[in-house]
Amino acid sequence: MNGIVTKIGLASLAFASVVCSTVANAGEVLDRVLATKTLTVAVGTDWGAMSHLNEKHELDGDDIEIANRIAKYLGVQVKFVTPGWDLIAAGKWEGRWDLAMGQMTPTQARTKKFDFPAIYFYGPVVAVVHKDSKATKLSDLNGKTVGVGAGNITESYANHTFTPGWINAKPVHYEFTPGQVKTYGSSNVAFDDLRLGDGVRLDAVLGDDTISREAIKSGYPMKVLGQLFSAPGAIAVEKGDKEFSEKIGTVVNEMKKDGTLAKLSVKWFGVDYTVEK
Incomplete structure (x- = not known):
């Protein structure tokens, strides 16, 4: 009896070890997003055509539509938060949000704190x-x-x-x-x-x-x-989760290829700002 229990226990531990290893390899941010089925995105309420509160007092704009499509690609819901730009650009998000919109310029100095999986605006x-x-x-x-x-x-x-x-x-x-x-x-x-x-x-x-x-x-x-x-304006994520960054890059690049980004830019800005000119 004890032997059987021990074998079952060891087998369970081995299985749990594999699962935990898989989750760990997925990266902390991606793991959290998939586990909670929520992608938390930092945006602004007064960033004009990027993101703003519409007549229904709902967040709307180019950034909002792009973020919704990223969440759909990941198979999760999107949750928007609106910290000040100074807090976004400072880094050290500590899990309060998973990625930031706002067309952050990917400077060399900022690469010490952030990864920039995709440029979506010029x-x-x-x-x-x-x-x-x-x-x-x-x-x-x-x-x-x-x-x-x-x-x-x-x-x-x-x-x-x-x-x-x-x-x-x-x-x-x-x-x-x-x-x-x-x-x-x-x-x-x-x-x-x-x-x-x-x-x-x-x-x-x-x-x-x-x-x-x-x-x-x-x-x-x-x-x-x-x-x-x-x-250039890029989507920003904190450094440390390569798989999460790659997934964001993949979906945005697909949106570039199929013309979605260009259509959204024209819709919100009247001009295609997704290509450097």
């Missing part, structure tokens, strides 16, 4: 001028007064001190040399000065393409003069 930085501007090309801004957001990459670009820090970055070419660079708390504040008229306070504003087009759509008398460069 965010262009553009020069915007008043609708009455006679400028037709970027070089027409030589010697002109341009507005930029203080401390961001547009300020560095305008002052010719910008060095792309993301993975596989291409050299950035300076298309013009401003006569004066004015800094603002945000590009939206700079737009308010530009809307006063061509050359009244500014000749151009450098900013994010999506934000610029939203301003134009809302009635600002401006037009996009041209693109300066584009920075």
Whole structure:
């Protein structure tokens, strides 16, 4: 009797060992997602077309639809959480969420904390001028007064001190040399000065393409003069779970191949931002 029990016990332990080994090999994050049947995704409530609260007070946007498709691929439900961007970018998530949307730029510095299984967006930085501007090309801004957001990459670009820090970055070419660079708390504040008229306070504003087009759509008398460069936006996961990262990469790459990403980009932004231009 004791011998039989012992053999059964040993067999059970051996089976449990195999199961635990399999689970462990799956990686901590993937194991948790599959065990709870829930993929917890960090997004924003006020990130414009990326993610926002719609009229029904429900999360909606490009990031939301992509995250839903990732969860469906994994065979789990999606749960959205909305921490601040500073908390997302700081790392040390400690299981509070499994992946982050938000088009995080995959810089070399960030690779110490994160894996970037898939780039799903290329965010262009553009020069915007008043609708009455006679400028037709970027070089027409030589010697002109341009507005930029203080401390961001547009300020560095305008002052010719910008060095792309993301993975596989291409050299950035300076298309013009401003006569004066004015800094603002945000590009939206700079737009308010530009809307006063061509050359009244500014000749151009450098900013994010999506934000610029939203301003134009809302009635600002401006037009996009041209693109300066584009920075990649990636899905971020914490380092340490290779299998989880690979699965995320697989589903997003499939969405690229079948055109889903492009269709969602056009739906939410009016432009296909999924291909670097």
